[in-house]
Amino acid sequence: MGNIAMPLTVAIPMLFAVLILITGKFWRGVGSYLGPLAVFIPLYLSFFLLGVKDTTYIMGGWIPPIGIVMVLDGLSKLMLIIINGIAFFSIIYAISYMSKYTAQFKFYALFLLMVAGMNGVVLSGDLFNLFVFLEIASLASYALVGFGVESEELEAGFKYLILGSVASIVILFAVAIVYNITGTVNMADVANTIGNPMLNKAVIFALGLFIFGFSLKAGLVPFHAWLPDAHPSAPAPVSAMLSGVLIKALGIYALIRVTFSVMGAPTEILSIIMWLGVVSALVGVLLALGQYDLKRLLAYHSISQMGYVALGIGLGTPEGIAAGLFHMFNHATFKSLLFLDAGSFEQSTGTRDLRQMGGLMKKLPITSIGTIAGSVSISGLPPFNGFWSKILIIAAALASTQYLAAAIATFVAFGTLASFVKVMRFSIIGPLPKIYQNLKESPFSMTFSLLALSIICLISGLFYIFLMDSLFYPATNAILKQSAYISMVLGIGG
Amino acid sequence: MLLYILDMLVFGLGIYCLIAKRHLIKKIIGMVIIEYSVNLFLILVGYRINGIAPILSPGENPIVFSQVAVDPLPQALVLTSIVIGLGTLALMSAYSIKLYEKYRTFDMSEINRLKG
Numbered sequence: 001m002g003n004i005a006m007p008l009t010v011a012i013p014m015l016f017a018v019l020i021l022i023t024g025k026f027w028r029g030v031g032s033y034l035g036p037l038a039v040f041i042p043l044y045l046s047f048f049l050l051g052v053k054d055t056t057y058i059m060g061g062w063i064p065p066i067g068i069v070m071v072l073d074g075l076s077k078l079m080l081i082i083i084n085g086i087a088f089f090s091i092i093y094a095i096s097y098m099s100k101y102t103a104q105f106k107f108y109a110l111f112l113l114m115v116a117g118m119n120g121v122v123l124s125g126d127l128f129n130l131f132v133f134l135e136i137a138s139l140a141s142y143a144l145v146g147f148g149v150e151s152e153e154l155e156a157g158f159k160y161l162i163l164g165s166v167a168s169i170v171i172l173f174a175v176a177i178v179y180n181i182t183g184t185v186n187m188a189d190v191a192n193t194i195g196n197p198m199l200n201k202a203v204i205f206a207l208g209l210f211i212f213g214f215s216l217k218a219g220l221v222p223f224h225a226w227l228p229d230a231h232p233s234a235p236a237p238v239s240a241m242l243s244g245v246l247i248k249a250l251g252i253y254a255l256i257r258v259t260f261s262v263m264g265a266p267t268e269i270l271s272i273i274m275w276l277g278v279v280s281a282l283v284g285v286l287l288a289l290g291q292y293d294l295k296r297l298l299a300y301h302s303i304s305q306m307g308y309v310a311l312g313i314g315l316g317t318p319e320g321i322a323a324g325l326f327h328m329f330n331h332a333t334f335k336s337l338l339f340l341d342a343g344s345f346e347q348s349t350g351t352r353d354l355r356q357m358g359g360l361m362k363k364l365p366i367t368s369i370g371t372i373a374g375s376v377s378i379s380g381l382p383p384f385n386g387f388w389s390k391i392l393i394i395a396a397a398l399a400s401t402q403y404l405a406a407a408i409a410t411f412v413a414f415g416t417l418a419s420f421v422k423v424m425r426f427s428i429i430g431p432l433p434k435i436y437q438n439l440k441e442s443p444f445s446m447t448f449s450l451l452a453l454s455i456i457c458l459i460s461g462l463f464y465i466f467l468m469d470s471l472f473y474p475a476t477n478a479i480l481k482q483s484a485y486i487s488m489v490l491g492i493g494g
Numbered sequence: 495m496l497l498y499i500l501d502m503l504v505f506g507l508g509i510y511c512l513i514a515k516r517h518l519i520k521k522i523i524g525m526v527i528i529e530y531s532v533n534l535f536l537i538l539v540g541y542r543i544n545g546i547a548p549i550l551s552p553g554e555n556p557i558v559f560s561q562v563a564v565d566p567l568p569q570a571l572v573l574t575s576i577v578i579g580l581g582t583l584a585l586m587s588a589y590s591i592k593l594y595e596k597y598r599t600f601d602m603s604e605i606n607r608l609k610g
Contacts, residue, residue, distance in 0.1 A: 128571055128574075132574060132578070135578045135581075135582075139578075139581055139582065139585060142585055143585060146589060146592070149592055150596075151593075151596040151597060151607055152607050152608055154589060154592050154593050154596060155593065155605050155606075155607060155608055156608060157589060158518075158586075158589045158590070158593060158605075161582075161585060161586060161589060162512070162521065162525060162586075165525055165529075165582050165586075166512070166525070166528065168578075169528055169529055169532050172532050172536075172575060173532045173535065176532065176535050176536045176539055176568070176571075179536075179539060179567075179568065179571075180539045185567075185571075229608050
């Protein structure tokens with residue numbers, strides 16, 4: 001049973017996506033019933049897999065490195081929880097939010113394809129399947145960004161489509177180079193045969209291409225140009241998925257897998273990742289400060305917070321990686337919460353411009369509570385989760401004597417706080433404009449997701465030590481122990 | 495070696511077409527050229543001059559066979575990659591049609607309503 005659950009997390013959303021597309025022609029509302037179910041089953045399976053020993057699933061009985069293999073280790077378990085958890089709350093939220101769109105069932109089908117693709121990315125054991133699943137998730141997300149078919153959404157979607165496709169092709173190019181050198185695409189086998197990657201110029205070139213491709217998917221500066229356009233243009237549940245999960249599963253996760261598990265974490269590459277992170281954190285927050293469009297502001301903060309994650313990972317120490325992964329988890333919760341809040345504000349008031357809002361605490365209490373919880377978490381105020389992960393990242397940077405990086409990270413934390421004080425000042429408090437006198441709180445399915453995510457933000461802050469032990473340290477071990485990964489997949493050594 | 499250089503030339507042409515041209519359709523063509531150059535690269539990785547098709551007939555010696563046949567794996571990978579490329583191309587074309595309906599132009603420099 002333990003093994004079969006892994007392919008099922010990919011197969012079930014994909015199956016339901018096709019099912020919804022077929023039945024949607026006759027019954028338009030089918031998605032709002034089957035969609036949440038199709039995400040709930042993988043969510044249940046990923047909690048089940050959390051208790052399973054690290055293992056592999058061999059497709060069709062072909063033993064690796066010849067056959068296709070799915071690998072479950074600590075990092076994959078963590079990513080599965082993040083992906084399916086956020087997807088579940090987003091799709092519950094979407095039941096009410098998407099009801100104003102025509103062709104809802106297409107939204108659910110694309111959404112499920114995106115979830116299936118991401119589950120595949122985090123479970124895949126070879127580089128080419130990683131690319132294929134990455135393309136499934138990316139293609140679904142390109143279509144979802146332009147789902148509203150308004151002019152701005154189409155423009156952002158096209159931009160995202162072109163840049164994202166270039167990144168995907170570059171990743172394929174790098175896979176081809178790696179295949180040329182090693183004669184295999186199985187990650188463990190590549191890691192076994194490639195030796196020291198810094199001694200072979202072709203491998204260095206491939207690594208550069210990988211870093212370019214995955215950093216573009218992760219939205220790190222200087223590859224971020226598409227992100228502030230694409231994330232705000234999508235419907236709110238999709239924005240929450242894009243910012244909350246997609247950039248992590250396709251960007252950061254794949255980057256970690258390739259640099260650590262396949263290439264054995266050369267220090268030069270790690271310091272490149274770290275400085276990409278520092279620059280992203282700084283540039284993202286500086287660009288966010290001047291924004292008045294709520295969703296665009298949040299998108300710039302995604303760049304900044306992904307910078308923190310990359311900084312933690314790039315330190316290469318167990319403390320830094322664990323803190324980076326913890327921040328990744330936290331960012332998934334609070335950024336999706338904030339995007340869903342922004343969607344709730346937008347649906348009620350009809351605007352995303354902060355200057356036209358004000359005093360919404362009186363009319364939209366639950367959305368406002370969600371906004372406060374999300375803002376406090378992202379700004380890093382105790383006892384919410386963002387505080388612990390930021391302070392752990394800064395402490396890890398100090399421990400590895402990266403004083404400049406630690407100083408910039410501290411400065412960015414204050415910039416984030418300033419930016420979210422602005423958000424709360426303009427949206428929640430202050431005088432209520434006359435036109436908003438008759439606003440009503442959003443429907444139950446939206447407020448349910450907002451409250452649940454707010455509670456997760458608080459609880460994962462209060463019990464962070466427990467989470468570190470059960471989720472993040474096993475994931476860190478999986479990242480750092482390359483030989484254990486190789487012997488688990490290939491069944492050699494021990 | 496010459497084949498690889500020519501292939502990289504095609505890759506560069508595609509990048510040039512994508513960056514320098516403002517017309518939406520030309521950008522899409524540039525994108526497709528890049529895709530094809532990478533597909534060609536994958537094929538070149540497994541190619542062997544005067545090689546035979548990788549189908550092992552009964553009675554043939556596998557060791558001799560493996561020295562004359564071309565590598566079948568990149569061909570399988572390229573098939574997948576071409577299908578993905580087709581999906582991307584269809585989506586790009588759909589986007590450009592919708593963009594034309596909204597903006598009445600194919601010129602990317604006039605499609606600039608996003609700010610900040």
